[in-house]
Amino acid sequence: MSTVPPAIADAYDPERFRADGKRLVDALADQLTAWQRGDGPVLPYRAPADARAAWALGDIGPTAARGDLVADLARFTAASTALANPRCMGHQVAPPLPGAALAELASAFVNNGMAVYDMGPAAVPVELAVLDWMCARLGLPAGATGVLTSGGSLGTLTALLAMRQARAGFDAWRAGANGGPPLAVVTSTDAHYAIARGVRVLGMGDAGVIAAPVDGHHRLTPDAVVRALATAGDRHVLGVVCAASSTATGAFDPLDELADLCAERGLWLHVDAAHGGGLALSPRHAGKLRGIGRADSVVWDAHKLLMMPALVTAVLFKRGGDAYAAFAQKASYLFESGAPEDTWWDLGSRHFECTKRAMAVELWATLRAHGEGWFGAVVDRQLELAQALAAKIAAAPDFELALPPECNIVCFRPRGDGIDMRELRRRVIEDGRVYITGTELAGSYWLRCTLMNPLTEPADLDAMLDVIRALCRA
Amino acid sequence: MSTVPPAIADAYDPERFRADGKRLVDALADQLTAWQRGDGPVLPYRAPADARAAWALGDIGPTAARGDLVADLARFTAASTALANPRCMGHQVAPPLPGAALAELASAFVNNGMAVYDMGPAAVPVELAVLDWMCARLGLPAGATGVLTSGGSLGTLTALLAMRQARAGFDAWRAGANGGPPLAVVTSTDAHYAIARGVRVLGMGDAGVIAAPVDGHHRLTPDAVVRALATAGDRHVLGVVCAASSTATGAFDPLDELADLCAERGLWLHVDAAHGGGLALSPRHAGKLRGIGRADSVVWDAHKLLMMPALVTAVLFKRGGDAYAAFAQKASYLFESGAPEDTWWDLGSRHFECTKRAMAVELWATLRAHGEGWFGAVVDRQLELAQALAAKIAAAPDFELALPPECNIVCFRPRGDGIDMRELRRRVIEDGRVYITGTELAGSYWLRCTLMNPLTEPADLDAMLDVIRALCRA
Numbered sequence: 038m039s040t041v042p043p044a045i046a047d048a049y050d051p052e053r054f055r056a057d058g059k060r061l062v063d064a065l066a067d068q069l070t071a072w073q074r075g076d077g078p079v080l081p082y083r084a085p086a087d088a089r090a091a092w093a094l095g096d097i098g099p100t101a102a103r104g105d106l107v108a109d110l111a112r113f114t115a116a117s118t119a120l121a122n123p124r125c126m127g128h129q130v131a132p133p134l135p136g137a138a139l140a141e142l143a144s145a146f147v148n149n150g151m152a153v154y155d156m157g158p159a160a161v162p163v164e165l166a167v168l169d170w171m172c173a174r175l176g177l178p179a180g181a182t183g184v185l186t187s188g189g190s191l192g193t194l195t196a197l198l199a200m201r202q203a204r205a206g207f208d209a210w211r212a213g214a215n216g217g218p219p220l221a222v223v224t225s226t227d228a229h230y231a232i233a234r235g236v237r238v239l240g241m242g243d244a245g246v247i248a249a250p251v252d253g254h255h256r257l258t259p260d261a262v263v264r265a266l267a268t269a270g271d272r273h274v275l276g277v278v279c280a281a282s283s284t285a286t287g288a289f290d291p292l293d294e295l296a297d298l299c300a301e302r303g304l305w306l307h308v309d310a311a312h313g314g315g316l317a318l319s320p321r322h323a324g325k326l327r328g329i330g331r332a333d334s335v336v337w338d339a340h341k342l343l344m345m346p347a348l349v350t351a352v353l354f355k356r357g358g359d360a361y362a363a364f365a366q367k368a369s370y371l372f373e374s375g376a377p378e379d380t381w382w383d384l385g386s387r388h389f390e391c392t393k394r395a396m397a398v399e400l401w402a403t404l405r406a407h408g409e410g411w412f413g414a415v416v417d418r419q420l421e422l423a424q425a426l427a428a429k430i431a432a433a434p435d436f437e438l439a440l441p442p443e444c445n446i447v448c449f450r451p452r453g454d455g456i457d458m459r460e461l462r463r464r465v466i467e468d469g470r471v472y473i474t475g476t477e478l479a480g481s482y483w484l485r486c487t488l489m490n491p492l493t494e495p496a497d498l499d500a501m502l503d504v505i506r507a508l509c510r511a
Numbered sequence: 512m513s514t515v516p517p518a519i520a521d522a523y524d525p526e527r528f529r530a531d532g533k534r535l536v537d538a539l540a541d542q543l544t545a546w547q548r549g550d551g552p553v554l555p556y557r558a559p560a561d562a563r564a565a566w567a568l569g570d571i572g573p574t575a576a577r578g579d580l581v582a583d584l585a586r587f588t589a590a591s592t593a594l595a596n597p598r599c600m601g602h603q604v605a606p607p608l609p610g611a612a613l614a615e616l617a618s619a620f621v622n623n624g625m626a627v628y629d630m631g632p633a634a635v636p637v638e639l640a641v642l643d644w645m646c647a648r649l650g651l652p653a654g655a656t657g658v659l660t661s662g663g664s665l666g667t668l669t670a671l672l673a674m675r676q677a678r679a680g681f682d683a684w685r686a687g688a689n690g691g692p693p694l695a696v697v698t699s700t701d702a703h704y705a706i707a708r709g710v711r712v713l714g715m716g717d718a719g720v721i722a723a724p725v726d727g728h729h730r731l732t733p734d735a736v737v738r739a740l741a742t743a744g745d746r747h748v749l750g751v752v753c754a755a756s757s758t759a760t761g762a763f764d765p766l767d768e769l770a771d772l773c774a775e776r777g778l779w780l781h782v783d784a785a786h787g788g789g790l791a792l793s794p795r796h797a798g799k800l801r802g803i804g805r806a807d808s809v810v811w812d813a814h815k816l817l818m819m820p821a822l823v824t825a826v827l828f829k830r831g832g833d834a835y836a837a838f839a840q841k842a843s844y845l846f847e848s849g850a851p852e853d854t855w856w857d858l859g860s861r862h863f864e865c866t867k868r869a870m871a872v873e874l875w876a877t878l879r880a881h882g883e884g885w886f887g888a889v890v891d892r893q894l895e896l897a898q899a900l901a902a903k904i905a906a907a908p909d910f911e912l913a914l915p916p917e918c919n920i921v922c923f924r925p926r927g928d929g930i931d932m933r934e935l936r937r938r939v940i941e942d943g944r945v946y947i948t949g950t951e952l953a954g955s956y957w958l959r960c961t962l963m964n965p966l967t968e969p970a971d972l973d974a975m976l977d978v979i980r981a982l983c984r985a
Contacts, residue, residue, distance in 0.1 A: 042888055045965045048881055049595075051543040054609035058536030061613050065620050066529035073525065085628055085636070085856035092636035094644055094875065097883045104879030106610045110617040113872055116633035117621040121523075130624040130866060135528035136580045139535050141619035143584040145612040145820035146539050147591035150604040154559055155940050159590035162559070162566035170568055187661035187822065188864045198712060213716025214688035231865055234838065238672060238863075240714025242687025340866065346619035347866045348661065364708065382559035389712075390662045391705055392604060392814065392821045398587055401568065405578030407522055409571045414516055466629050491519045 057107050064111040069135065072121040073492060078469035079122045081115070118472060123493040124501060126486040127472040129284070129312050129446075133346040136406055140399040141346055150392040152385030160395035161382055167397040170404070171337060171351050174317045175310075176330030182357035183334075184388040185349060185396050189311040190231040192336040192352035195389055197222070197235045199334060199354060200305040202362040204275040210362075214240040217273065222307075223247045223265045224278040225257035227285050229309060232278050244272060255288035255440065255478070259298040266302070276305025276333070281326055282313035285476045285485070287423075287444030289313060293328030300331075308332040311350070313444055315342025318413040322420060325443065334359070339400050341489075342416055342445075349396045360387035415491050419445040422488040426498045436502065439483050448476060448483040451509050458482040464508045471501040531581050538585040543609065546595040547966060552943035553596045555589070592946060597967040598975060600960040601946040603758070603786050603920075607820040610880055614873040615820055624866040626859030634869035635856055641871040644878070645811060645825050648791045649784075650804030656831035658862040659823060659870050663785040664705040666810040666826040669863055671696070671709045673808060673828060674779040676836040678749040684836075688714040691747065696781075697721045697739045698752040699731035701759050703783060706752050718746060729762035729914065729952070733772045740776070750779025750807070755800055756787035759950045759959070761897075761918030763787060767802030774805075782806040785824070787918055789816025792887040796894060799917065807833070813874050815963075816890055816919075823870045834861035889965050893919040896962040900972045907976065913957050922950060922957040925983050932956040938982045945975040 039046065047053065071077060083091065095101070119125055120132035149157035151164070164185055172181040186192050200222070201209045207217035214220065220241050224232050226248045236245040249265035252258050257279050266274060277299055279290035292308060299306040308329055314337030316322040317329070329335060332355065339349035354360050364387060385391060404412070423445040430436045430449045439448035450458055459482055462475040476485045484505070513520065521527065545551060557565065569575070593599055594606035623631035625638070638659055646655040660666050674696070675683045681691035688694065694715050698706050700722045710719040723739035726732050731753050740748060751773055753764040766782060773780040782803055788811030790796040791803070803809060806829065813823035828834050838861060859865060878886070897919040904910045904923045913922035924932055933956055936949040950959045960975070 040968055041966055042892065044881070044885055045889060045892060048608060048610065048885065049543075049547070049606075049966060051540045051547065051609075054543060054613070055536060055540035057610060058540065058613055059533050061616065062529055062532030062536060065617065066525045066532070069523075069525040069528060069620075073523070080629055081632060082629070083632060088632060088636040089639055089856075092633065092640050092875075094640045094878060097644075097878045099882060099884045101882060103882065104876070106613065106876050106880040109876045109879055110614055110872070113633050113637065113876070114617050114621050117623045117869075118630060118632060120622055128624060128626075128630055128866075130622060130630065132523075133619060133622045134522060135525075135620070136522065136531060138616060138619040138622075139528070139532055139580065140584055142535065142612060142616040143539065143588050145607060145615035146543075146609070147588050148594055148604060148607045148612075148814075148820045149591045150602060150821055152602075155554055155556070155946070156592060156602055156604065158555060158557060158562060158592060159566065159587050162562040163587065165563055166566050166568045170571075187665070187868075188866060190863055190865050191661070191665065194712070194863075209714065209716075210711050211717045213693065213711075213719060214714030215693055216716060219687065219689055229865075234863070237684050237687075238668070238713065240683065240688030242683075242690060243685045245687060338866075340622075346622045347624055347868050348864075382563075389664055389668075389708070390822075391664050391703075392602075392662060392812075394661075394821050395591075398584070401566075402578070402580050402583045402587070404568060404571045405583055406580040407518070408573060408575060408577065410573045411518055411522065415519060418516065418519060472629070492515055492523060494514055 060107045061110055064107060065114060068114050069121055072119045075122060075124060079119050079125045079472040080466060080469040082467050082469045120490065123490055123497045124471045125490055126488055126493065126501065127474045129341050129487050129489065130347060131340060131344040132490045134344040134403055136403050137345050137399040140402045144395045144398050149395050151395055152391050152393060154382040157395055160398065161384060163401045164384065164397035167400050168351060172353055175335060175353065177353060177355055180357055181353060181355050183351055183353035183360060184384055185351055186388050186390060187394065188348040189336055189338050189350050190234065191389060192350040193231045193309065194235040194238060195352045196307050196334040196336060197239060199359045199362060200275050200307060201239060203359055204305050206273065219244060219272045221245050221247050221269060221272040221274050222276055222278050223249055223262055223274060225249055225251050225280065227251050227255055227283045228278060228280060229284045255283060255286045257290045259294045262295065262298060274304065276307060278307045278309060281308055281310045281329060282444040284312065285478060286440060286448055287442055287446030289325045289443055292326065296328045296331035305333045306331065308335045311336050311338040312341050315412065315416050318409060319416040320413065321417055342419065343400065343412055344415060345399050349399060418491040419488050422493055423447050425495050426486060426488065429498055429502065433502065435506065439478055445488040447486045448478060450483050451505060453509065456509060458484065461508060465505065468504065468508060471504045473501065534581045535584055538581060539588060542588050543595055546593045549596055549598060553593050553599045553946040554940060554943040556941050556943045594964065597964055597971045598945045599964055600962055600967065600975065601948045603815050603961050603963065604821060605814060605818040606964045608818040608877050610877050611819050611873040614876045618869045618872050623869050625869055626865050626867060628856040631869055634872065635858060637875045638858065638871035641874050642825060646827055649809060651827060651829055654831055655827060655829050657825055657827035657834060658858055659825055660862050660864060661868065662822040663810055663812050663824050664708065665863055666824040667705045667783065668709040668712060669826045670781050670808040670810060671713060673833045673836060674749050674781060675713060677833055678779050680747065693718060693746045695719050695721050695743060695746040695748050696750055696752050697723055697736055697748060699723055699725050699754065701725050701729055701757045702752060702754060703758045729757060729760045731764045733768045736769065736772060748778065750781060752781045752783060755782055755784045755803060756918040758786065759952060760914060760922055761916055761920030763799045763917055766800065770802045770805035779807045780805065782809045785810050785812040786815050789886065789890050792883060793890040794887065795891055816893065817874065817886055818889060819873050823873060892965040893962045896967055897921050899969050900960060900962065903972055903976065909980065910976065913952055919962040921960045922952060924957050925979060927983065930983060932958065935982060939979065942978065942982060945978045947975065
């Protein structure tokens with residue numbers, strides 16, 4: 038005779054899950070069909086205050102009518118930005134591989150927390166398998182390893198912590214930022230804001246970032262780094278943070294030359310390959326990452342070019358032990374005694390998070406289902422689309438291209454005096470037929486497309502430009 | 512005529528998703544049935560090295576046979592720790608509400624990144640609705656708000672950043688940790704390791720944590736804080752970090768009295784309610800949180816007592832503006848101009864992450880489906896089970912109870928000389944019939960159960976004790 042209250046048992050009823058799950062899968066499959074056909078807006082825009090009122094929780098008290106979970110989720114889905122719509126070409130977020138979304142369902146269902154091995158006896162080895170594969174694809178040496186963590190910002194913070202611990206010249210973890218000279222990293226003026234943010238989180242302040250100007254191709258050159266180092270004064274420079282590719286323009290820094298410089302100067306080399314790491318899977322484009330295997334640390338987001346749902350970020354270390362130094366700590370309710378390296382299966386001793394989502398199975402299962410060549414083909418497709426868009430813009434007398442794209446990011450704008458580009462971008466958002474972003478380059482605002490959807494056709498690129506033309510006229 | 516390579520189109524085929532999705536839902540529903548019946552081990556233990564070999568990726572090259580995604584995911588699920596098994600009573604991780612796992616599928620499927628409003632026009636208002644509800648349930652005043660973020664450690668770091676910025680007496684974000692006197696926080700010797708870790712990430716070093724001893728009930732008292740403050744020396748104390756409840760024992764610090772002391776001394780009060788925040792939903796137990804509405808910041812994990820899959824962490828601020836101060840930064844490809852408070856809908860200006868998973872819809876949809884009373888009933892059930900287990904232990908001559916449980920965490924051990932408790936716990940893990948954890952209290956190791964599964968029956972508690980008895984004899 039069960040002592041479980043009936044309402045609790047009912048919510049956990051496997052048959053309820055089975056029925057709701059199948060209804061949800063049907064709703065999502067129908068929605069995906071509609072998105073791929075281009076039905077409906079890419080961005081179902083509402084003014085934020087209206088949206089807030091519309092999505093209020095409503096009455097959830099004891100006498101309220103109960104919501105229909107599946108109907109609510111279908112409504113949520115339909116009201117979201119349609120990354121799977123071929124005219125979605127905004128941020129560096131993937132229209133997720135549908136099989137990877139199913140893997141997330143399995144992962145959420147088991148909810149294995151992964152700080153220690155017995156919290157995820159399948160999730161931990163699956164993560165290690167994915168990490169081994171990623172290290173190998175980047176050409177990192179034997180002994181390299183890392184962790185998966187919740188997003189590129191946290192991956193960057195983890196790499197900065199390891200860099201600080203390895204290169205400060207004092208035990209910054211235990212002594213604090215006051216324990217030695219002021220610390221700094223060199224990066225480029227185009228670096229992602231996660232780097233400047235991470236440096237300030239670490240207590241290194243504004244002076245902790247020495248931003249070297251990029252060259253005409255938006256790349257951080259060794260010469261620029263040398264000039265930046267000369268301005269360091271009493272600051273102790275830990276290392277160089279470069280990009281492959283950069284967020285604003287998709288430019289690839291010359292990693293091999295930067296690795297030479299860092300080796301010569303004893304500096305840590307961190308590569309922000311959150312976006313561009315995926316090029317390692319494309320025989321045609323992997324050369325843009327030449328030298329990445331020489332980095333001390335790399336961040337690579339699988340939720341960008343590898344088409345995973347966010348967040349699946351790898352932070353990889355050339356010397357696997359570097360990851361431990363930053364987090365050497367005792368917590369008896371989690372970690373048993375012994376050196377952390379002796380319990381390599383307890384991932385919590387080398388990631389910032391405690392409870393961590395099992396986030397490797399998405400990539401593990403889809404790599405097995407599609408083969409790694411599939412992922413390279415997607416990268417090729419994305420870069421081809423960017424070239425196609427750049428060619429259309431270069432051929433159009435009413436548009437100008439900011440620079441030839443090296444990756445799948447295209448910065449451009451309509452020609453013409455008196456067009457307020459921020460206002461134009463706002464109108465594109467509210468119009469909703471296409472989704473693009475914008476960025477500032479050398480103080481000037483440009484529109485920006487990221488070609489993330491491999492189902493985008495050349496005709497969709499034309500349609501996007503036509504929407505902008507129409508909004509310029511209006 | 513499509514230019515999309517057929518293998519890419521095939522992987523994105525909605526009908527493939529529909530068929531795979533339904534097969535997966537069937538497999539998961541069957542697995543849930545088996546788990547709830549107690550079929551199979553709670554922890555399907557394998558030696559880590561064996562598991563690593565077994566879960567290697569295998570051949571994923573061009574000529575490899577392709578894996579079956581659904582079969583792989585079913586295999587992964589079956590090899591995971593079975594939180595839904597009624598004899599799972601280990602860490603503070605929930606057997607997730609099945610409907611919440613479905614919400615994660617919808618969330619992964621739309622993959623709306625949420626740094627800015629147009630990346631998540633439904634996800635953002637849904638998050639705001641959940642945050643409003645959480646603030647109200649804790650009794651935080653009008654004007655309180657916060658963000659959801661990826662886990663309690665990141666939530667704690669976010670709160671510490673806001674505390675540092677508000678109370679350092681100098682601009683620690685811009686000037687760095689060197690810009691003023693050394694900084695510290697007071698917490699208890701029982702505090703979660705995320706607090707000590709966060710302090711060191713921030714560059715405050717070992718001296719940045721002043722650990723006050725807990726009393727006989729494992730609580731941090733105002734007297735202990737006063738004594739700790741007297742030891743601060745030249746360190747500037749930012750605030751007090753207390754627990755509701757603590758990780759090791761589930762003890763609740765006296766929040767109201769600590770709030771009085773903090774008000775008197777001008778200290779920031781942060782409450783780590785990652786675990787215990789859920790008690791706010793139980794009329795029977797909410798009193799244990801008395802005073803929480805006076806905190807300057809609170810961390811509350813919905814993936815603990817609210818039965819969400821990890822990670823759904825709220826970090827809440829009494830004054831909503833405090834969240835912005837820690838992260839005031841420019842990134843033109845994301846944020847448009849204007850004061851961040853004027854664009855409250857762009858959540859990225861107040862969370863550490865850039866791309867962020869849409870993690871509110873799980874709670875939003877299940878609150879609407881079950882009503883908030885359901886969540887309170889689950890909390891009541893968990894605390895009842897803990898009382899039942901404590902009573903069984905107190906009545907058993909061969910076991911001893913560390914302390915009477917205040918929450919759903921029970922620390923105990925078998926009596927008897929010569930039992931190595933760590934070795935015993937290791938044997939429980941490898942045995943796999945039940946899942947429990949262990950912790951050190953005042954230098955001595957205890958076994959530890961967290962009663963997270965509302966489907967656990969009193970007979971399962973007896974069975975767990977019997978497994979331990981059997982392993983002690985063996």
